[in-house]
Amino acid sequence: MLTEIADPGLWPGGADRIAWARRFMPVLGALSEELDLDGWRVGLVLVLEPKTANLALALRDAGAEVIVHCPGRETSDDVAAALAHAGVSVLARSGTTRAEDDDLARRLLDAGLDALVDDGSRVIRLAHAEDRLGPLRGAAEETTSGLRPLRVMAADGTLRVPVLAVNDARCKVLFDNVHGTGQSCVMAALDLSGLELDGLTCVVAGYGHVGQGVARYAAALGAQVVVSEVDPFAALRAHHDGLRVLPLIDACPEADLLFSATGVAGTITAGHLAALKPGAFVAVAGGVEDEVERTPGGRPVRPGVTDHGGWYLLAEGECVNCAAAEGNPIEIMDLSLSLQALAVGHLLGRRLPPGVHLLPDELDERVARLKLDALGVRLDRATDRQRAFLDRGL
Amino acid sequence: MLTEIADPGLWPGGADRIAWARRFMPVLGALSEELDLDGWRVGLVLVLEPKTANLALALRDAGAEVIVHCPGRETSDDVAAALAHAGVSVLARSGTTRAEDDDLARRLLDAGLDALVDDGSRVIRLAHAEDRLGPLRGAAEETTSGLRPLRVMAADGTLRVPVLAVNDARCKVLFDNVHGTGQSCVMAALDLSGLELDGLTCVVAGYGHVGQGVARYAAALGAQVVVSEVDPFAALRAHHDGLRVLPLIDACPEADLLFSATGVAGTITAGHLAALKPGAFVAVAGGVEDEVERTPGGRPVRPGVTDHGGWYLLAEGECVNCAAAEGNPIEIMDLSLSLQALAVGHLLGRRLPPGVHLLPDELDERVARLKLDALGVRLDRATDRQRAFLDRGL
Amino acid sequence: MLTEIADPGLWPGGADRIAWARRFMPVLGALSEELDLDGWRVGLVLVLEPKTANLALALRDAGAEVIVHCPGRETSDDVAAALAHAGVSVLARSGTTRAEDDDLARRLLDAGLDALVDDGSRVIRLAHAEDRLGPLRGAAEETTSGLRPLRVMAADGTLRVPVLAVNDARCKVLFDNVHGTGQSCVMAALDLSGLELDGLTCVVAGYGHVGQGVARYAAALGAQVVVSEVDPFAALRAHHDGLRVLPLIDACPEADLLFSATGVAGTITAGHLAALKPGAFVAVAGGVEDEVERTPGGRPVRPGVTDHGGWYLLAEGECVNCAAAEGNPIEIMDLSLSLQALAVGHLLGRRLPPGVHLLPDELDERVARLKLDALGVRLDRATDRQRAFLDRGL
């Protein structure tokens, strides 16, 4: 067995946390009974915590041989131990260096995967760079920032496997990004800083789905929100949502809390940091390295808070909800992990050509309907008159 | 000259109202100076009120010969008179029958149009049905419900001209539908009924862009909002927005105010109406005939309100903000009418194949940027690091 | 009979509007059956529109002889005619001068009133100044600004009758001021100006109940709200509600719409007006003369809008919801007019000493309970354990 974890003895605590999460994930539970993945080997790369662990178990229950990998800084050792104890292969232990993480990823790839669920496309890109694709029939990727380089590769003709853009599914875009990431990032930032938002000014760089979510929850909690944007439609949207829109350098002197929500490296520069209001907190709600320019010499002042002499960095500039809290809310994760499970089933059930593909609508809709059932929300049905109208267009 | 209007003497009042609207429409003003439509004949079909009148004047100022047509029930006679007084041909007078409206539309078509701005695709379909397309190079259509039958025709191969789907432009979708139509319909319904929403239950059939806007403003004004949907994603979205979701028949007994926001005929049936809470008001926020099943025998009780023995119909089931108020807010209309102006320029500047086309992105963005300029909102610019990141995808 | 009205023939339209309002005023209806005012003469001074007309009818139905008076600029002639046609004495016609209004008020007082419902305390003060109190047992006054001079008189010992401060009842403070006045003033301002608030900046001078209501609805409709305050608690409250707080002179250059909500004369000075953003609209949500410094030379540009060369005054600086719309929403008025009816009954049923008195709690609660009944809202009951806890304090 491949497993490399920190401490197998931690499994009971991890198992309890995984079981707790499971009861709030009815859609994934229903799907694991439907899927048949017998005989396939599936690699999962994800932030290893109780919710994602349930995806590993669901795929295992559906018959797959599952191997989980997670970089050390995003690994909960008790969850890793619990998965290993449940018979899943796990390559993840906290405290690894980046080089060690890459080695673990190589071991994952060299196991000969049929399908891969990636996070940030780090492992897919590694597999291409080092020619370690092996028997891989395809991969699923759920982050905007992970898909971006894959689309560049697809355009170049260098992408050699099909990739399902789970990120673009409607169940993902509508709920995970706006509600899930927005709410959990705001909550995590408040938790780490001990602040409350009433009366504070929250500056949000980027007004895409994540930025809209952050802005919505920050405003709901009483903050004055200022948005910075480079796209005219997004800027106009923020303005019409009642928010002030300013270039970032002009917004910084008012910021009590600054979020980068662009998913683009180089968003918060040293110049921006120097212009911040004294005592401001800076957090990243996106998902790439170096959204905030690295500044040496920070001094830890409380868990997850580093004092940079005038301003405070939360979660060392990593995505604040992943690094500092348990990631996205359970109910939202139930949707996005269910999409991943269906994506794996879809990839293994057919030969798709290389390229970035959308998840078929019917799978997306399957998740939405299972979720409505679990919630007890009843859909209406179109009347005959409505159907006739829609058929002939008037 | 073609003009047929109710009373030319009404022009001074109409001219004042048009001038008032113009000062809140800086984008259209800027575009009329840029466009060159010299020598073209353009037909405009639209709800004739001060804001749309400015589109006629802007196209005229850009050099076009403009002919305006509007069905009688949506015509402001003073605005019609003012346009005629300003030298625009006008075929619109209040009090016409539907048959007379069709005759006016035929006269419009028979004038030999180069381009047509339609509303609900009534005139485009008439032109096809009666073979009156003449020299028409193309049309612009800005309603969802107007585009639906045109897309059916395009799929059938029976659409013989290019149509620009102005409705799908981002400046239209993001602002007009959610903000404009939502806010103006809620305001118009409150104005007609004399109600305030605090503590009332507002049921919204349909949670597309218009329904979301209606729900947002109704909730903002203190209503409890219940949504009815047939689409699972939309239902899930409403649920995650904190709204109750019920089949319409189950929601009706709680409704103080019921909006149809589907844009689909047959949405509110006699069965729904019979199930309404006594004293409920019913309004249409969409844009097609027969969204509410026609019920004879209503008794007018105040302007725009008909008593149907237990429930009240607003604006006789027509779109409540068009029929009962001045339509969408000025600032929002500035965006959508500017898109129409650019669409006309685009159609006349090239030969597009028959079919439903999207408005080119750069025209859409042109409108967004002019609007930001007019508002004094400053866009940020991507840093070099951000641009490099976006170019190579990571 | 005392009646002096503009045109008796207008009664049918007024009667329809009064009947329409009545169906949304269940509390007042229930009270008129409970009260017994046989043999008393009651004067009503109020903005004469369909809702207030129902108070006159309710008191008449309870047995009182009712005389209604209203200054000309706040009189709906059709409502006046309908009341007269229903046998109520009416001293109110549009178009009167202030001197004529005072004469009508004198005729009202000289009729020998037992009780008076006043508005702004204009007639109570006139009665004191000219020694025309007659048999008056007391008065009810429902505006903050009307009570202020009466409290000064009470402190001076010059107030000679008891006055019930209906304004301070909980059913009035909680609902009429925040919800009713706030919502109706924002709606009236949007209606007159034709603006929509998304993306505009709304400056509110004063953050008392009315100002909070205006700010709440303006923000709900998408405006960026800036508050100006002279009281530290109110300023802090606005700040914690997520609003920017600035001295008025610094807020004026950002204002698209400026509300005075202080109820204090001299709030908006010529200096403030000169500092306004070009094209700004100015409205009064309070209830006293001269909240906005009078500026001559305005030019009417559309109904209720005067152009002062750079900025626009709404409703000529009168309270915008009274002058420009039908006043407060029906449901809210049902509460405050019901309090007035109970106040009249209370004054006539006993001899209170001169001074400003609160309305007894049980009357206030009676109105709240009748309203809950009418709404179908069910109160819970304290458990035995809760009652025991509350009795002994722990």
Add this chain to the structure above:
Amino acid sequence: MLTEIADPGLWPGGADRIAWARRFMPVLGALSEELDLDGWRVGLVLVLEPKTANLALALRDAGAEVIVHCPGRETSDDVAAALAHAGVSVLARSGTTRAEDDDLARRLLDAGLDALVDDGSRVIRLAHAEDRLGPLRGAAEETTSGLRPLRVMAADGTLRVPVLAVNDARCKVLFDNVHGTGQSCVMAALDLSGLELDGLTCVVAGYGHVGQGVARYAAALGAQVVVSEVDPFAALRAHHDGLRVLPLIDACPEADLLFSATGVAGTITAGHLAALKPGAFVAVAGGVEDEVERTPGGRPVRPGVTDHGGWYLLAEGECVNCAAAEGNPIEIMDLSLSLQALAVGHLLGRRLPPGVHLLPDELDERVARLKLDALGVRLDRATDRQRAFLDRGL
């Protein structure tokens, strides 16, 4: 020295946390420089965490001899150690029984206090019951539930010292209760349960200040809120705020999350608990014992969550934000602890008669103004015209 703490060696961690909190408490810092408490002995009873610790230090810096006491279950041992290390007497260690807590309280009283800051009036009542008042000149009490029995005692004539009702100060009522307690309780409940509120139903028993705050934040985070009330005004207010109002027993079957926000024992009975939706969470946002009826046999499932076979109790039914998080937000606590500091100064500076007294307005306003200064928020000044108007009442 009196000190009894768990482990003096924990001081460095506690000192860091106290220092972190201090930088967000500018008002308390400013007051500690103004106050002169030389020669007085002051007892502090409070939840012992970094923010309240700063009150102890501020009073010490002002010259007082300070003795701190806290029941074991609300004590952070590292904070206790840090205070002791800084020279403050501390009687607080985690893990004490209730009997031991009472003994510690007796030792506090027997030290001979000049002033006492109490929490829930537990120690004041003990001092009366056991005749241990000693030289006490008076006490400050900041909770609604703590003041209730003291007011009963004052009415009975058995209260023997003056008590300042810090709870009723405007800086406390407006900010701590609505914003502070509301936000921190909702955050703590989400943190413990791992839920997100979008689409869930949150039932709030009690719609006073705390309940309004809980409802506001729950709704802001996407919950459907249902309120239960026994008071007609509060019920009507909730209804007008757009919330559903139901008797608690009827609301329980819909609850995903149930808050008790009454501050009254016996609010949630066994009957209510039996009626809950399966899987519901129950939390207390008030401040008394037994708001939720004690149910034996709960099984811990994660920190702060006990499974009662069908529903989950948060924080064992203690006030969820005190027990499970760091209590109220720092900025809000800065206001209420500053009021406490001024209350102590006021009690020691004069001899007040026994009874429950309000904090003088000027002290309340002092705190508000210092807070505005710290925030950089500028008050406006009344114009001469406004002052004249206010002086003469019109």
